[in-house]
Amino acid sequence: MTTHATTPAPGTAPAAPGAAHRLRNGELRRMVAEQLARDPAALTPGAIATKLGGKSSGAVGNALATLEARGEAEKVGTSPVTYRATGKTADAAKTATVAPRGTSPAAAPSTPSDAPALVTGPVRRPNGQMYHPRKLSGLSDVTALRRLRDANVSALMYGPPGTGKTSVVEAAFDDLVTIQGDSDTVTDDFVGSYTQTPDGRYEFAYGPLVTAMREGRALFIDDATLIPPTVLAVVYPAMDGRRQIIIKTHKNEVVDAAPGFYVVAGHNPGVHGAVLTDALSSRFSAQIHVSTDYDLATQLKIDAKAVRVAKNLATRQEKGEIGWAPQLRELIAFNRIADVLGITAAAGNLVGIAPEEDRDVVAEAVRNVFGADISPLSLGAQF
Numbered sequence: 001m002t003t004h005a006t007t008p009a010p011g012t013a014p015a016a017p018g019a020a021h022r023l024r025n026g027e028l029r030r031m032v033a034e035q036l037a038r039d040p041a042a043l044t045p046g047a048i049a050t051k052l053g054g055k056s057s058g059a060v061g062n063a064l065a066t067l068e069a070r071g072e073a074e075k076v077g078t079s080p081v082t083y084r085a086t087g088k089t090a091d092a093a094k095t096a097t098v099a100p101r102g103t104s105p106a107a108a109p110s111t112p113s114d115a116p117a118l119v120t121g122p123v124r125r126p127n128g129q130m131y132h133p134r135k136l137s138g139l140s141d142v143t144a145l146r147r148l149r150d151a152n153v154s155a156l157m158y159g160p161p162g163t164g165k166t167s168v169v170e171a172a173f174d175d176l177v178t179i180q181g182d183s184d185t186v187t188d189d190f191v192g193s194y195t196q197t198p199d200g201r202y203e204f205a206y207g208p209l210v211t212a213m214r215e216g217r218a219l220f221i222d223d224a225t226l227i228p229p230t231v232l233a234v235v236y237p238a239m240d241g242r243r244q245i246i247i248k249t250h251k252n253e254v255v256d257a258a259p260g261f262y263v264v265a266g267h268n269p270g271v272h273g274a275v276l277t278d279a280l281s282s283r284f285s286a287q288i289h290v291s292t293d294y295d296l297a298t299q300l301k302i303d304a305k306a307v308r309v310a311k312n313l314a315t316r317q318e319k320g321e322i323g324w325a326p327q328l329r330e331l332i333a334f335n336r337i338a339d340v341l342g343i344t345a346a347a348g349n350l351v352g353i354a355p356e357e358d359r360d361v362v363a364e365a366v367r368n369v370f371g372a373d374i375s376p377l378s379l380g381a382q383f
Contacts, residue, residue: 158289213257293328316365330353
């Protein structure tokens, strides 16, 4: 069978081997805007898809919805749905393609060396705090996650609460959309629901899953294993080869995932109610254990005795003797409490926050290191 090379569209880089039909993040939206800008007539998603050489009409529809939300396109018909350009469309058509993370916008043709650059220095999170990368298979964890995203290999970050799972995900992806999971999470929390407008009408407000899919962003499902499996299943079609979901509550609308869409999740194995089902586990090909970085705790100038207590308890936890040990979150809190109430109070708080079944062991570990009979924080006699 003979194949013929095709010339890349203006503004796009030559495709990597095996990825001839995969556009860069945001490129389809730019192409749709360019088509609207050059054609004064109102166009349907299907007509634009045809003009673009047979692109998916669903993907084009998603791009148009995003352009409309930004004021870069105007919906002028509903049966059939048609769009036309606005005063902002021409600028949207000129928007540079978003290059893969770690590369420059004017990246050369794709080669193995074009993978995201190695990140070793601190990375600023959305809350302003700096994240200090850790090693993962010879790379920094930030770099490894970005490369997994480029390869579309979904990652599950698992480990005790407070070890930094959310921190590394926020540092790795600057376009993150987050869903905080719990036992009360429902399908609408993912795909959206109807909301009442001030004038009494009802409009469908799309949820974070749809936003991430349409805009080609990373979706972080925190505490994913606390979400009922029947609810979490709404994400599965978007993660597999279909890369598509159907919103049954909104006229069976089809939503296709734009290039760049990626799912990463967090799992706390020791938390009551957290269940890692086979269906969920099979969707996450990369499963990465996250534990407390005690070297980082030292760099952050956490009290050395507190770090020693935490490491001792972590060793006993690994042996199955106890179920809890202080993590980085608790160690940071230790320093803050010590600054306000003193070292003895901070040590007492370590005992107080331990689960009741482990409290005697924790109290013993604290007493052995701090050299005093430490009691949990509690109110005493009237001041």
